[in-house]
Amino acid sequence: xxxxxxxxxxxxxxxxxxxxxxxxxxxARLLRYLEIKVHHLIQDQDWDSIRIIGGYDRTAVISRYxxxxxxxxxxxxxxxxxxxxxxxxxxxxxxxVQHYALIIATYLAMTGRPVGTVxxxxxxxxxxxxxxxxxxxELDGALVIVGWGLQYLAPENGVWTxxxxxxxxxxxxxxxxxxxxxxxxxxxxxxxxxVVARLAELGACDVVYVGxxxxxxxxxxxxxxxxxxxxxxxxxxxxxxxxxxxDYAAAHDGVRSGLHVSSPSILLENRDxxxxxTASYAFVDPEIGPMGAAARQAGIRFGYLxxxxxxxxxxxxxxxxxxxxxxxxxxxxxxxxxxxTIITGRLTASPTHPLGESR
Numbered sequence: 001x002x003x004x005x006x007x008x009x010x011x012x013x014x015x016x017x018x019x020x021x022x023x024x025x026x027x028a029r030l031l032r033y034l035e036i037k038v039h040h041l042i043q044d045q046d047w048d049s050i051r052i053i054g055g056y057d058r059t060a061v062i063s064r065y066x067x068x069x070x071x072x073x074x075x076x077x078x079x080x081x082x083x084x085x086x087x088x089x090x091x092x093x094x095x096x097v098q099h100y101a102l103i104i105a106t107y108l109a110m111t112g113r114p115v116g117t118v119x120x121x122x123x124x125x126x127x128x129x130x131x132x133x134x135x136x137x138e139l140d141g142a143l144v145i146v147g148w149g150l151q152y153l154a155p156e157n158g159v160w161t162x163x164x165x166x167x168x169x170x171x172x173x174x175x176x177x178x179x180x181x182x183x184x185x186x187x188x189x190x191x192x193x194x195v196v197a198r199l200a201e202l203g204a205c206d207v208v209y210v211g212x213x214x215x216x217x218x219x220x221x222x223x224x225x226x227x228x229x230x231x232x233x234x235x236x237x238x239x240x241x242x243x244x245x246x247d248y249a250a251a252h253d254g255v256r257s258g259l260h261v262s263s264p265s266i267l268l269e270n271r272d273x274x275x276x277x278t279a280s281y282a283f284v285d286p287e288i289g290p291m292g293a294a295a296r297q298a299g300i301r302f303g304y305l306x307x308x309x310x311x312x313x314x315x316x317x318x319x320x321x322x323x324x325x326x327x328x329x330x331x332x333x334x335x336x337x338x339x340x341t342i343i344t345g346r347l348t349a350s351p352t353h354p355l356g357e358s359r
Contacts, residue, residue: 015101017109054092054123072182095189099265139203142177193290200298212309223331232289244303258282262289
């Protein structure tokens, strides 16, 4: 079944559920993944219509399933009730709005509820761009480290300064300004590319993204390896960038390097998709490609150093449905220490932009 169907109302698309039997996650784990994402108002009751739009609105109804126990990426899309109709507001990004619409439609189908009620409205480019105007920092040639695990990468005694939807702190490593930047909301897919573009506007010379990728290579155990590289397949085109790490990260034990493919939604990564990509590509996630493309366009360096969190080609106990399990957290703590060591070593070995030097 196609995930995109035209809706009679101009500007809207109807989200059809994916076929769970064809997905790379098992039925039970896919449902669990959806349950931890879907707003409680949708899980608790039926609606005549559910429309997903771009809009960052923390005054709307906040999901009771928002994440706890971490500083960043804790916010889910919010909901606004209009009688028997529900408007779901996701941070403005084409990939994120589509992804969340597919999540809702698939959840409803898997729980035996009507799915024809779900539509989504892709946000306009200008709306997506201006959504990040609130991000305002004096970077002046800094390396900006953005993404996951920042509370463990940043100095333990550092103080986080909060802005609207984000928080940051500064430090200095090997004579280099370093800014740790975390977002409370998701920077899924094309949103992440606009984050890099905005950071370049604000004066960043380098951006490093720390996050999680899926492996497309059979036999690569989750939460035991790091991933890096400098090329991604983005909407059918190969994109390479000036890599902050060069060959440095890949030379370390426990780090795998390879070609990356950008996917707008985990829901679209079924077994047919895997068969088309597994021979040529090593990793998948939604953000790396758009970020690398934005860095190349802006003329700054970009690098990623990610935990391999799941494997689409081989089923393991750990996957995207149980990331808060104690064993997973323990393994990832070891990998975060390794990430911090590699970033520090890269700056110490080659501080190419000394403190105070701007572009």
